Amino acid sequence: MNARLATFALLTAAGLSLMAMVPYLANAYWLALGISLLQYTVLATAWGLFSGPTRYVSLATTAFFGVGAYTVAVLGEALPWPVVLAVAAMLGAALAVLVGLSTLRLSGVYFVIFTFGLAELIRQLVVWFEVNKSHVLGRYVFVPVTQALIYWQLLALAAAVFALGWLIARSRLGFALRIIGEDETVATHCGINTTIAKVTLFVISATVMTLVGAVMAPRWTYIEPSIAFNAMISFQVLIMALLGGAHRLWGPVLGAVPLTLLFELLSANFPNTFTIILGCIFLVIVYLLPRGVVGLIERRRETSVPVQRRLPA
Amino acid sequence: MTTSTTRRALLLAAVLAAGAGFATAAAAQTSIKIGYVLSRTGPNTGGAAVTTLPNYEMWAKEVNDAGGIKLGEKRVPIEIVAYDDRSSAEEAVRGIERLINQDKVDFILPPWGTGLNLAVGPILAREGYPHLAATAVTDKAPELAKRWPNSFWLLGTSTGAAEALVDLLVKLRDEKKIGDTVAMVAIADGFGIDLSTAARPALTKAKFKLAYDKSYPIGTQDLAPIINDVKALNPDVFVAFSYPPDTLALTEQSRIAGFNPKIFYTGVGTAFPLFNQKFGKNTEGVMGIGGWSGDSAAIKDYLARHKAARNGAEPDRWASAVTYSSLQILQQAIERVGKVDRAAVIKELQTGSFDTVIGKVKFENNLPTRYWWVGQWQGGDFYGVAPAGNVGARAAIVPKPAWVAP
Numbered sequence: 033m034n035a036r037l038a039t040f041a042l043l044t045a046a047g048l049s050l051m052a053m054v055p056y057l058a059n060a061y062w063l064a065l066g067i068s069l070l071q072y073t074v075l076a077t078a079w080g081l082f083s084g085p086t087r088y089v090s091l092a093t094t095a096f097f098g099v100g101a102y103t104v105a106v107l108g109e110a111l112p113w114p115v116v117l118a119v120a121a122m123l124g125a126a127l128a129v130l131v132g133l134s135t136l137r138l139s140g141v142y143f144v145i146f147t148f149g150l151a152e153l154i155r156q157l158v159v160w161f162e163v164n165k166s167h168v169l170g171r172y173v174f175v176p177v178t179q180a181l182i183y184w185q186l187l188a189l190a191a192a193v194f195a196l197g198w199l200i201a202r203s204r205l206g207f208a209l210r211i212i213g214e215d216e217t218v219a220t221h222c223g224i225n226t227t228i229a230k231v232t233l234f235v236i237s238a239t240v241m242t243l244v245g246a247v248m249a250p251r252w253t254y255i256e257p258s259i260a261f262n263a264m265i266s267f268q269v270l271i272m273a274l275l276g277g278a279h280r281l282w283g284p285v286l287g288a289v290p291l292t293l294l295f296e297l298l299s300a301n302f303p304n305t306f307t308i309i310l311g312c313i314f315l316v317i318v319y320l321l322p323r324g325v326v327g328l329i330e331r332r333r334e335t336s337v338p339v340q341r342r343l344p345a
Numbered sequence: 346m347t348t349s350t351t352r353r354a355l356l357l358a359a360v361l362a363a364g365a366g367f368a369t370a371a372a373a374q375t376s377i378k379i380g381y382v383l384s385r386t387g388p389n390t391g392g393a394a395v396t397t398l399p400n401y402e403m404w405a406k407e408v409n410d411a412g413g414i415k416l417g418e419k420r421v422p423i424e425i426v427a428y429d430d431r432s433s434a435e436e437a438v439r440g441i442e443r444l445i446n447q448d449k450v451d452f453i454l455p456p457w458g459t460g461l462n463l464a465v466g467p468i469l470a471r472e473g474y475p476h477l478a479a480t481a482v483t484d485k486a487p488e489l490a491k492r493w494p495n496s497f498w499l500l501g502t503s504t505g506a507a508e509a510l511v512d513l514l515v516k517l518r519d520e521k522k523i524g525d526t527v528a529m530v531a532i533a534d535g536f537g538i539d540l541s542t543a544a545r546p547a548l549t550k551a552k553f554k555l556a557y558d559k560s561y562p563i564g565t566q567d568l569a570p571i572i573n574d575v576k577a578l579n580p581d582v583f584v585a586f587s588y589p590p591d592t593l594a595l596t597e598q599s600r601i602a603g604f605n606p607k608i609f610y611t612g613v614g615t616a617f618p619l620f621n622q623k624f625g626k627n628t629e630g631v632m633g634i635g636g637w638s639g640d641s642a643a644i645k646d647y648l649a650r651h652k653a654a655r656n657g658a659e660p661d662r663w664a665s666a667v668t669y670s671s672l673q674i675l676q677q678a679i680e681r682v683g684k685v686d687r688a689a690v691i692k693e694l695q696t697g698s699f700d701t702v703i704g705k706v707k708f709e710n711n712l713p714t715r716y717w718w719v720g721q722w723q724g725g726d727f728y729g730v731a732p733a734g735n736v737g738a739r740a741a742i743v744p745k746p747a748w749v750a751p
Contacts, residue, residue, distance in 0.1 A: 060468070061446030064439050156562070163533040163560050167542045170460065170535040172485060174492075252434040254463035256535050258388070259434045299436065300443060303429040307386055 048191055055180035063179055065296060067251075070186035072292050074244050075265070076272040076284035077193050081200070082237035084278035085209035086230055088139070091266040092131070092147035095154050096124050096238045098261035100245025102158060105171040105255040113175065117246055124242025125235050127154075132231035139216075148266070155261035162257075170256040177250040185247045193240050197281040200236075205229060268295075275317050277324025286325040377414055377685065379405070380426040380450035382440035382465075384457055387432025391589065393457035395617060396480055396664045401425075401454055403654040404672040415680045426450055434464040441465045445472050451685045452675065459483050459535060470495050475678070475691050477671040480664050482506065484539060490711035495691050497708055499667050501716045503536070506634060507543035509718030510610065513731040513741065514582060515551050522743045523607045528557035528580040530571055530595075532588050536613060540586040556580050561591070568594045569602070576604040589614030592633070593623060600627055600748045607744035608632060616720055616727050618659035628722035630745035635663025636720020636729030637703065638737030647702040662720060662727035670701035704736060 054066050075093060083090055103120035111119070135146050162169045200206045208229045211219040219226050249255060268291070276287025294313070298306050321328060381401060384393045405423050412420035426448045430437035437456050444450045445468070453474045455462050462481040469476040470493035479499045483489070486498035517523045527548055531537035537560060548555055556578045561571065568591060575583060576599075583606045585595050592614035599609065614620060615633020624631075637644055639662075647669060651660045660666065677700070678693040679685075698707035706713055719731035721741055728739040 059446045060472075061442045064442045068435075068439065159533055159562070163538055167538060169533070169538040172463070248435070251438055252464045253467055254434070254460050256460055258534075259460055259464075262433060264431075264433065296439075299428060299431075299440070300447075303427060304385060306429060306431070 044191075048187065051187055052184060055183055060179065063183060065292075067179065067183050067186060067248075068296070069289060069292050070183065070190055071244060071248060072269065072272055072288040073285050074186060074190050074193055075241060075269045076276065076288040077190070077197065077281070078237045078240035078244075079269050080273045080276075080278040080281070080284040081193070081197050081240075082233045083273065084280070084283070085206070085213045086233065087213050088136070088230075089144050089270070090147045091144060091263075091270065092150045092238070093241055093269045094261050094263055094265040095147075095151035096127070096241035097245035097248075097265055098151065098154065098158075098257075099124055099127060100242035100247075101249040101255055101260040102171075102245075102257075103242075104175070104246050104249035105173050105260070108173045108175045108249070113177065116175075117243060120242050120246035121239050125239045127242075128235040128238035129231065131238075132234040133227070136227060136230045136234065148263075151261050151263060151266065155257045158257050158261075170254060172254055173250055173252070175250050179251070182247055182251060186244070189240065189243055189247065194281065196236065196240075200233070201281060205232060209233060271314055271317065275321065275324055277326025279323075280326045283324055283326040376422050376424040377416075377452065377679070378424045378426060378448065378450040379452045379454060380428075380444035380448055381454035382428045382430045382437050382444065382456050384432040384461070385429035387430075389432040389458050389461070392480070395661055397457045397668055399651065399655050399658065399660065400665060400668045400672065403651060404669060404676075406654065407650075408676065414676055415683075416685075417683045430456055430461060432461075434460060437461045437464050438468065441468050445474070452679070452687070452690075454672070454675075455479065455481075463489075466493050466496055469493070473687050473691070475675065475687060475694055477675055477694075479668040479671040482536065482539075484543070486712060487710065494695070494711065497671075497694060497711045497713075499671055499713055500664060501712070501718075503539035504543040505716060506718045507540050508547050509716075509731050510584070511544060511547040511551055511553075513719055513733070514548075514553065514608070516733070517608070517741065517743055518553075524581040525552065526554045526556045526578070526580040527582040527584060528575045528578060528606075529555060529584045529586075530557070530575070531560045531586040532563055532591060532612070533560045534563045534588065536588065537586040540612070544584065544586070553582075563588070565591065566594075569598050571595070572598040572602050572604055576602055580606055582606060582608040583610065584608075585611045586634075587612040587614070589617060589619075593620065596620075596624060596627075596631065600624075600751075603748065605745065605747050609745050610719070615722075616662035618661065621722070621725065621727075625751065626749050627751065628725070628727075630721065630723075630742045632719055632721045632730070632741070632745075633727070634718065634720070635661070636717035636727060636731075637662045637666050638717075638735070639726045639728045640739075641704070641737050643702045643704070663717065666703050670699075670703045670706060673701045674699040674706060 055063055079093060100120045103123055104116055107116050107119060131150060135143065138146055208224045211222060211224060212226050212229060216226055252259060272287040272291045273284040275291060276285060277283035298309055302309060383398055384390050405425050408414060409422045413422035414420065426444060428440040430440050441453065444453055453469060455476055455478050456465060457480050459481040462478040466476065466489065473495060476496040477499060478496060481498060482500050482503050484502045484504050486502050490496055490498060518525060529541060529544065531541035557575050572595065587595055592611040595611055610632040612634050615631060616635035621628055644666065647666060678690045678697060681693050681697065682689040695708060695711060698705055715735055717729035717735065720727045721730045723739060723742060729735060729737065730739050730741040
């Protein structure tokens, strides 16, 4: 087991350092694609971190992403970059605690609708503040962060989110969450404090999303609420995680990577019919792959085990 | 035997290499690849579809019908590569990066709107592509032009817009045509907030009485309460820094409520052909942002060509002509340089002067020196009335005639 773990760690380190070389080897286009791949990988994995085990479908991704981006817009030029990131992470975490405590008692479709509304609520609050207090709407971000630096930060974030997910799955928290996902009533009866467990995970997931928003913001120079709080991000992350399969840590990646490449391929080759093709693909995913790519792989494995084991004894 | 085979192979290789070399040399000159990323879907679609896309397509067709862009002695056609940014800043950035690195385009035409032009600014500057932003209004324009010497901001600053309006009001008050009460409303979005923030101190400084000063959220459906409140105050001047949907709604509501101040000014959308289609005779005397020299032969010719090329659809009377002019400017700069040399083209843009449908344009510090800031509907067309010093400025009709039954 320990030898296996060591090999795995070695392989991961090798893979990461290989990926860290990309900015030296690729031109701006491939680097941009790499940034996009990492961005959605981190977002979808962070989404799956919370929604996978608990089965709460959240559309709040863009709310946290936007908070991160806006923190950079407001503080980007005033504070050193690491401090800006730290402030963004704290704001995201604080918001997640607030939202988590007040809403994780909701379940099913009510939670979905609430999280969708949350992004809009925060966006309107930002607009209200900017209009009535600061009298500027639309802020300029001129920070000396290069594309390569954005890529490396996202890569570090990706490594961190996988490490976190791996640790959580092996902790008491992870075990508690799996029980909550199966049956929340049973979990309560087992003596699990479901609220604390859920809120903790929600905060971890939201903090990562906030950091992604903060890291990405310097790419756009100009930030206004409609850019930072773009609902499309929530939907794309959701569909990526569903395609991959959110009940495994490495599931969302299997959705994020092919879908990001597909978006790129479609917008490069079919700029005018992009939305139609995308809609059809979503339908196919929902109908043919209800448990995602991970589900498909697991089914393969199951069918390959000897038949007699599946026959009644 | 071996030697002769080798020699023959070498000869063949040489011929092939020469052929390939010739082919690439020829390919570099047979066309100019021009790329753009525009919002074909998402919330920006309306603006891009009225102001930007028709002009890009019309210009490319006109140039190719004439044989192409003149490089030295010969003309080479334009080849267009276009993408959809889906109204997202990230997609616009990705699209531009694709145009530069994958499609290897020779020149790039900018996206629509302030936000997207700013988003693509850094890459265009880094890669040294001329950036003629024709649909961005930002107070940072002078600073951006300094930061990105390849960028040109053709639509000016929101402070410029607000101050030109206040100057006009001061002049009219001096002529005793209006009193000094102003009601101002603004949409709670980039444009509305920038303009009202600039107009507020300018109005106060000019000793106007700001009787009403409120903003409303984007997407507000019912604007009747605002108009009723404002009507009760009976101001001489009504100023709305609005977006197209609320420009239409505020005008409609004012007509219904019979609110007819001496000056009625609305924001983006007043200059749209749609405004004329919807209000017909009731447009008479309505002021708005933008305007053009409707009496000039060049503009009349542009209008006729636009209608012919776009199935009778008219351009808007503000950024459309500016967008088309930006393309003429780019073409003239390329033709004067005579080859695809982007650094030289940028230099020419900074120093040259250009003949366009909006008249002669010469940049100073990468900004044009003249803008149309206030226009007014007069006899079915939207003419520039301020700044009064512009060539072709018409006198403003004040007071605005009463609304008529539609």
